[in-house]
Amino acid sequence: MTAPNPLAPAWLAVPRDANELSPAIWPSGASRRDGELEVAGVRASELAERYGTPVYVVDEADARARAAEIVRVFGDAFGALGARVKVYYAGKAFLSVGVARWMQELGLHLDVASDGEFAVALAAGFDPGRIGYHGNNKSTRELEAAVEAGVGTIILDSRMELENLARVARERGARQRVRIRVNSGVHASTHEFLATAREDQKFGLPVQDIPEIVETIRAEPALEFVGLHSHIGSQIFDTGGFGEAARRLLEVQRGLLEGGPVPELNLGGGFGIAYTGADDPRPIAEIAREMADIVAGECSRLGIPVPDIAIEPGRSIIGPAGVTLYEVGTIKDVRVETENGSAVRRYVSVDGGMSDNPRPELYGAEYSARIASRESDAEPALVRVAGKHCESGDIVVNAEYLPGDVRPGDLLAVPATGAYCWSLASNYNHIGRPPVVAVKNGASRILVHGETVADLLRRDADARPQEAP
Incomplete structure (x- = not known):
């Protein structure tokens, strides 16, 4: 057996067989x-x-199988609570016309974050009504194209965007479904650049502002409020951050229910994968069950119904x-x-x-x-x-x-x-x-x-x- 090289990081073991393909890292094929x-x-x-x-x-078979598994395990976990699940494939991980078609064939929705990603989705024949449109700086042109195409949901990221989208929808005689991206303040255990819910960064609106913003949306005939959205980061191995984000958003949701329906809760994505033998991501079925248990327990504590759930995996499908x-x-x-x-x-x-x-x-x-x-x-x-x-x-x-x-x-x-x-x-x-x-x-x-x-x-x-x- 070769002795470890002192320059190697502590996590890297000398392999018994330097030809072996670990199934935890390599595709199934x-x-x-x-x-x-x-x-x-x-x-x-x-x-x-x-x-x-x-x-x-x-x-291709590996990517399809992972997508189908996520749809199945989250559907089973939350279906037991009487909730439906929408799985949005996060196109930013990798998007092509072919991959978009795979996801649509498997019954997934699609998450896009630019006019280019939206154009790829439309070129694939993806149903616009099954697309969620993200981004912290959507241009007026992007909002116009999304509304005109009949995009399913636009995720609002700022007060300015709310005002701009309302005007765009009014001018087109449309009623646009919207979610609000909430900056929950949860500090996910991941790289600083991959954490997307910390207080001092560009995404989302602060928790304390949500009731007022929802009231504004509900007063606007051209907009339809469908729920809150959270995304705490990427390449996350445990459910602690997801659970804390769910708790904070459901607390807000309880107050919002007094003024009208809040049918959906989007918990985002960011499920980690193995890149090396030192990585040990949780099986996706365990993550689904734990997230369902957290949501069920919190809804019971708050005395509110379990909402329909949306998630946005990307890396865990295609990576x-x-x-x-x-x-x-x-x-x-x-x-x-x-x-x-x-x-x-x-x-x-x-x-x-x-x-x-x-x-x-x-x-x-x-x-x-x-x-x-x-x-x-x-x-x-x-x-x-x-x-x-x-x-x-x-x-x-x-x-x-x-x-x-x-x-x-x-x-x-x-x-x-x-x-x-x-x-x-x-x-x-x-x-x-x-x-x-x-x-x-x-x-x-x-x-x-x-x-x-x-x-x-x-x-x-x-x-x-x-x-x-």
């Missing part, structure tokens, strides 16, 4: 055939040859279904001095980086990796998978043990990249965003085309027309 990684029956080498690298790969494939390039060993001598960290550079996955730079996110093109019985070595960008912080995987014979030309696979990788991608260093490919039953197809250098030059107003390189 991931396996090895003749030593090579395949996803949903499609070999890594086939994907790399056909689409190039980097390439995002989405296991584990995704894998990114890279090709290994330069490899170098760097000797680092420690308190007890020195140790070697191996830098394995790949042909992507922070342009296709900025989460490690934004949040210090940790990922795992495996050689995808072959198996190896070489002793594990501590590696840091680096990107090709002009930033020292351009790290794809901060720490991982890979077979010590990793070499240029190997395909490297990084799991759990289905959420917030493509959607946060950029063209830094004029590198095109990779394609997104769905795999299912031994076949692959493009969901989103990748960008070429020629695509980037076409957007440059001073570039001369040229043949694609």
Whole structure:
């Protein structure tokens, strides 16, 4: 057994088998055939040859199964209380026309937060009445388009937006359903940038202002108040924050019921997933049962009926279904001095980086990796998978043990990249965003085309027309 490298973080254990694909991290369709990684029956080498690298790969059956499970377990948990559940897929995690269609076929609703996401939903033929429209700075043009299309619910984020939306709806003779995003003040146990309900930040309206705002909405014939909304953050592993948010909103709801109906309560999303072996997210069925118990107990204490519930999962549906494939390039060993001598960290550079996955730079996110093109019985070595960008912080995987014979030309696979990788991608260093490919039953197809250098030059107003390189 290889001894731990002193440069490795405490949570990273030396694997007994550096080829193993942990089912907690990899999509259900991931396996090895003749030593090579395949996803949903499609070999890594086939994907790399056909689409190039980097390439995002989405296991369609895995994503569909996770979405269906969330609909089922939350429906069962709250159905036992006599409440209905609406599951909104959070499009910001990853949205394409194809994925929107998967979600509609499975009976989910859809959460969008921009005119672009809304346009993708409409292009997919998604029923506008099943869409919730988020955002802290919706433009008048966005509100007009949403109302004209018959969007199901607009989530109000400010007093100014309330006034603007009321005017837009009146001018169109519409009656627009609205929720209020409440800043509950709950401090979720997650990264600072992923916490969205703390007092001093841009989202939502303070709890103490809600009764007055609801009164204003109820007095406006062009608006229909359907309930409160809470979103406390993302990549959350326990139910404590969700429970506290539910308690605070239901307390407000009790007072609001004196003036009229409050049919729904939206508890948001943010359920965490495993990116490394150190992550231990709760099973989604347990989360559903615990949230239902909390809501039931609080409603009983307050003497109010259990409302219909809405949730907004995104990462927990699409994140584990995704894998990114890279090709290994330069490899170098760097000797680092420690308190007890020195140790070697191996830098394995790949042909992507922070342009296709900025989460490690934004949040210090940790990922795992495996050689995808072959198996190896070489002793594990501590590696840091680096990107090709002009930033020292351009790290794809901060720490991982890979077979010590990793070499240029190997395909490297990084799991759990289905959420917030493509959607946060950029063209830094004029590198095109990779394609997104769905795999299912031994076949692959493009969901989103990748960008070429020629695509980037076409957007440059001073570039001369040229043949694609």
